[in-house]
Amino acid sequence: xxxxxxxxxxxxxxxxxxxxxxxxxxxxxxxxxxxxxxxxxxxxxxxxxxxxxxxxxxxxxxxxxxxxxxxxxxxxxxxxxxxxxxxxxxxxxxxxxxxxxxxxxxxxxxxxxxxxxxxxxxxxxxxxxxxxxxxxxxxxxxxxxxxxxxxxxxxxxxxxxxxxxxxxxxxxxxxxxxxxxxxxxxxxxxxxxxxxxxxxxxxxxxxxxxxxxxxxxxxxxxxxxxxxxxxxxxxxxxxxxxxxxxxxxxxxxxxxxxxxxxxxxxxxxxxxxxxxxxxxxxxxxxxxxxxxxxxxxxxxxxxxxxxxxxxxxxxxxxxxxxxxxxxxx
Amino acid sequence: xxxxxxxxxxxxxxxxxxxxxxxxxxxxxxxxxxxxxxxxxxxxxxxxxxxxxxxxxxxxxxxxxxxxxxxxxxxxxxxxxxxxxxxxxxxxxxxxxxxxxxxxxxxxxxxxxxxxxxxxxxxxxxxxxxxxxxxxxxxxxxxxxxxxxxxxxxxxxxxxxxxxxxxxxxxxxxxxxxxxxxxxxxxxxxxxxxxxxxxxxxxxxxxxxxxxxxxxxxxxxxxxxxxxxxxxxxxxxxxxxxxxxxxxxxxxxxxxxxxxxxxxxxxxxxxxxxxxxxxxxxxxxxxxxxxxxxxxxxxxxxxxxxxxxxxxxxxxxxxxxxxxxxxxxxxxxxxxxxxxxxxxxxxx
Numbered sequence: 001x002x003x004x005x006x007x008x009x010x011x012x013x014x015x016x017x018x019x020x021x022x023x024x025x026x027x028x029x030x031x032x033x034x035x036x037x038x039x040x041x042x043x044x045x046x047x048x049x050x051x052x053x054x055x056x057x058x059x060x061x062x063x064x065x066x067x068x069x070x071x072x073x074x075x076x077x078x079x080x081x082x083x084x085x086x087x088x089x090x091x092x093x094x095x096x097x098x099x100x101x102x103x104x105x106x107x108x109x110x111x112x113x114x115x116x117x118x119x120x121x122x123x124x125x126x127x128x129x130x131x132x133x134x135x136x137x138x139x140x141x142x143x144x145x146x147x148x149x150x151x152x153x154x155x156x157x158x159x160x161x162x163x164x165x166x167x168x169x170x171x172x173x174x175x176x177x178x179x180x181x182x183x184x185x186x187x188x189x190x191x192x193x194x195x196x197x198x199x200x201x202x203x204x205x206x207x208x209x210x211x212x213x214x215x216x217x218x219x220x221x222x223x224x225x226x227x228x229x230x231x232x233x234x235x236x237x238x239x240x241x242x243x244x245x246x247x248x249x250x251x252x253x254x255x256x257x258x259x260x261x262x263x264x265x266x267x268x269x270x271x272x273x274x275x276x277x278x279x280x281x282x283x284x285x286x287x288x289x290x291x292x293x294x295x296x297x298x299x300x301x302x303x304x305x306x307x308x309x310x311x312x313x314x315x316x317x318x319x320x321x322x323x324x325x326x327x328x329x
Numbered sequence: 330x331x332x333x334x335x336x337x338x339x340x341x342x343x344x345x346x347x348x349x350x351x352x353x354x355x356x357x358x359x360x361x362x363x364x365x366x367x368x369x370x371x372x373x374x375x376x377x378x379x380x381x382x383x384x385x386x387x388x389x390x391x392x393x394x395x396x397x398x399x400x401x402x403x404x405x406x407x408x409x410x411x412x413x414x415x416x417x418x419x420x421x422x423x424x425x426x427x428x429x430x431x432x433x434x435x436x437x438x439x440x441x442x443x444x445x446x447x448x449x450x451x452x453x454x455x456x457x458x459x460x461x462x463x464x465x466x467x468x469x470x471x472x473x474x475x476x477x478x479x480x481x482x483x484x485x486x487x488x489x490x491x492x493x494x495x496x497x498x499x500x501x502x503x504x505x506x507x508x509x510x511x512x513x514x515x516x517x518x519x520x521x522x523x524x525x526x527x528x529x530x531x532x533x534x535x536x537x538x539x540x541x542x543x544x545x546x547x548x549x550x551x552x553x554x555x556x557x558x559x560x561x562x563x564x565x566x567x568x569x570x571x572x573x574x575x576x577x578x579x580x581x582x583x584x585x586x587x588x589x590x591x592x593x594x595x596x597x598x599x600x601x602x603x604x605x606x607x608x609x610x611x612x613x614x615x616x617x618x619x620x621x622x623x624x625x626x627x628x629x630x631x632x633x634x635x636x637x638x639x640x641x642x643x644x645x646x647x648x649x650x651x652x653x654x655x656x657x658x659x660x661x662x663x664x665x666x667x668x669x670x671x672x673x674x675x676x677x
Contacts, residue, residue: 065471112651116658119609121405121471125596126651133643140638241640245592249479252472262472295486302480309468309476 010315011259011308012271018257018304019274022281030288036164038284043166046280047173048073048235049247050273051228053254054180055221057272060255061184062217063197063264064113064120068127069225070247072102074240075135076229081143081239084150091149095230102226103219105131110218114211128248135241142240145233154234169231176224180269183220193217197264253305254279261312278304346656347604347620350649354627362634374508378630380516386626387515388413388574388591392598393605393618394526395567400602402563403543403610404463404470409571409598411481412455413591416448416575418485421494421585423447424501441500449572455481456568460561478595485587495584505581515577519619522570527615536613539563543610597625600646604653624649 027034043050052069059066076098083089083097105127112123157167166174184190192213195203203210233239258275260267282300286292358365358378368377392409399406423444455477462473507514530536541549542559550556571591579585604624605617628649629642655661 112655115664116655116661118654118658122603122654123651125599126647126654129596129600129643129647129650133641133645133647136638136640137644140640246479249475252475253479256472262469293486293491295483295491298483299480299487302476302483305479306476309472310466313466313468 011261011312012268012274014308014311015257015259015271015274015278019278019281022278022285026281026285026288033284033288036160040160040164040166040170042277042280042284043170043173044235045283046276047169048228048232048244049251049254049279050173050276051176051231052221052225052247052251053258053272053276054176054269055224056251056255057180057258057260057267057269058184058193058217059120059221060252060260060262061197061264061267062193062214063200064214064217065124065252066109066127066218066221067121067124067248068105068109068131068222069228069251070244071128071130071132071135072105072222072225073229073232073247074243074245075131075138076102076226077233077236077243078135078138078143078239078241080230080233081145082138084145084147085143091147098226098230099223102229103223106219106222106225107215109222110215113218114214132241139239139241142238145237145239150234150237154237169234172227172231176227177269177273180272184269189213189216194265197261197266199265250279250301253301256312257304257308259308262309344606344614344617344620346653347606347617347624350604351620351624351627354624354631358627358631358634362631365634370511374513375511378634380513382623382626382630383516383519384513385630386622387513387519388578389594389597389601389626390519390619390622391522391570391574391577392567392594393601393622394522394615395570396595396598396602397605397607397613397615397618398526398530398539398563399470399567400599400607400609401539401543401611401613402560403546404560404563405474405599405609406456406459406564406567406571407471407474407595408455408459408477408481409567409574410591410593410595411478411485412452412568412571413575413578413594414482414485414585414587415455415488416452416572417579417585417590418488418494418587419448419451420444420501420576420579421496422488424496424498425494439498441498444498444501445504445576448576449569452568452572452575453565454568456565456571457561459568460564463564464557464560482587485585485590489585489587491587493584493586497583501576502580502583505577505579505583515581518573518577522573523615523619526566530615535559540612543608543613597622597646600650601625603650603657606657608657 023034032038052073056066056069079101080091080094080098083094084091109123109127112118113120153168157165158171159165184193192203192208192210195206195208196210196213200210232243236243254275255267255272256262256275257278258268258271258273260271279301282304283297286294286297286300362378365378368375368379370376392413396406396409424439459470459474459477462468462476463470466473503514504518505515509517530539538549538554538559541552541554542556546556574594575591578590601621601624602618604621605614605619607613607617625646628645629639632642632645633639
């Protein structure tokens with residue numbers, strides 16, 4: 001029993017180890033790396049990635065994938081900017097509308113995947129095309145966002161001492177992570193998600209509401225994407241239709257590095273949080289280094305992704321027995 | 330003989346829907362775009378909108394040929410865009426090795442075969458990497474190729490040091506903008522590659538093996554088909570196609586742009602393959618994929634001539650792909666037939 005528990009936790013332990021190793025190396029090499037401010041910046045700069053990554057964790061645990069996330073962010077960003085800047089709508093109404101649209105998109109994609117048995121990557125690929133196209137249809141250029149209400153939100157923050165503070169976007173990120181943890185561990189929805197990912201056929205035979213759960217997962221994910229879009233527009237204070245091209249890959253990488261099995265059935269939202277922080281840490285590292293160009297980030301992410309997939313592969317072949325215990329979770 | 334005709338008929342029926350869609354797009358253009366059908370020969374080269382559609386679609390056609398085979402084995406190759414960027418970046422840096430150091434003189438003329446052979450070799454090696462990950466390590470194709478898609482563009486930028494390497498190399502440029510038999514040279518390459526692939530897969534048993542591996546890997550392994558070898562070969566072939574496409578794009582614009590070369594083209598290729606009626610893991614249709622590419626390129630050209638921003642084509646692409654995917658989905662067809670005939674159609 002104890003061995004099984006360990007094996008289940010190896011990916012997440014490896015993730016934590018990688019995080020601490022990079023953080024230690026950075027702290028030893030550069031002065032100022034080990035500070036509360038750099039640490040909170042990880043939460044601020046990666047808030048939008050983190051919010052989606054939580055949704056993506058559920059999708060991947062259920063055995064699916066969502067490629068549309070980057071485009072949804074761009075679409076929501078441009079839409080918010082245009083409605084506020086050009087049509088002078090109140091931000092609260094715009095944000096509600098954006099979240100509703102996100103939920104609707106996820107609902108449609110989930111229905112297509114469930115009712116017509118289309119592969120998730122295909123449906124979400126279409127979602128990616130569609131939302132990116134809609135973003136361009138909304139505006140071809142970047143639109144600034146200016147509104148007294150939004151400025152109030154941006155100015156809001158919790159001071160943490162040591163010249164560090166946690167602004168609204170960071171708070172949203174942490175709240176979403178907490179919500180994800182609650183959903184995955186303490187609700188029926190979360191348990192159904194693990195069951196579907198472990199073995200969909202068994203889940204159906206067990207009488208679990210597979211279809212409803214699947215549709216809910218995609219709806220949740222797209223709603224979180226829309227929320228991430230709002231966070232992203234607060235972060236950049238503009239809407240740009242070409243924003244976040246290729247972000248879906250970063251998000252998937254964060255989830256996988258966070259220890260979620262790509263075959264579905266196992267993974268933790270907590271791990272995803274660390275995965276996102278590792279991606280942020282790599283970027284911070286390269287910024288501190290100064291001479292390395294930003295494309296090294298991509299190579300580093302690719303290498304990390306490769307190592308973690310190999311680790312997962314190794315674990316899943318050595319412990320077929322533990323998979324059943326994971327599915328039970 | 331009659332058996333032969335039956336097979337031909339069936340494969341033609343599969344192409345019927347894509348052909349109809351292509352016909353509709355062409356018909357729309359012939360009616361509403363003045364001078365669309367017009368073609369003329371200038372300086373020994375054929376000019377016209379139709380030639381333009383095929384010429385612009387050439388890189389995606391090459392990608393879709395490779396992608397078709399990968400799709401048939403039940404895989405997917407997301408890395409083709411990044412491989413294109415790597416191939417272009419390599420070719421440009423081989424022509425001008427000192428460019429990135431700031432030396433602006435055009436260097437010595439490298440022989441054409443070196444300029445082409447090294448990038449193509451690396452492209453095939455990239456395919457081998459994907460294939461080994463999928464066949465031997467056992468990672469799902471979408472993730473295995475995702476690694477190279479993320480890292481590949483970084484590698485391409487590493488090769489060009491983040492710069493856009495411009496060059497002049499007459500023999501190499503022929504690859505992108507040359508003329509052979511009155512047609513742009515990329516079209517000739519596409520025709521050659523399609524013919525080669527057709528002969529290799531349909532005149533030998535290779536095509537059947539590929540479909541068998543896709544339809545049921547375990548059964549085909551018991552039958553003695555070398556499943557892993559076939560998978561690796563298919564990914565290597567996809568890498569080769571991507572490499573050629575990358576060289577064409579690079580030679581056409583006479584520059585290597587690691588950031589934008591082949592960006593999103595993997596999605597176009599996937600869309601073309603799906604529109605063409607290739608089943609994910611099973612029957613494939615090369616002609617279907619080529620027609621699929623023509624549909625996508627035709628849509629893009631139509632939208633361009635209408636003066637709508639080219640980026641909006643994405644919306645149309647999305648609609649076309651989801652419609653085709655729905656038509657192919659058995660559950661969807663059943664729900665439609667149920668509605669019309671009232672009877673419950675038996676699922677197979």
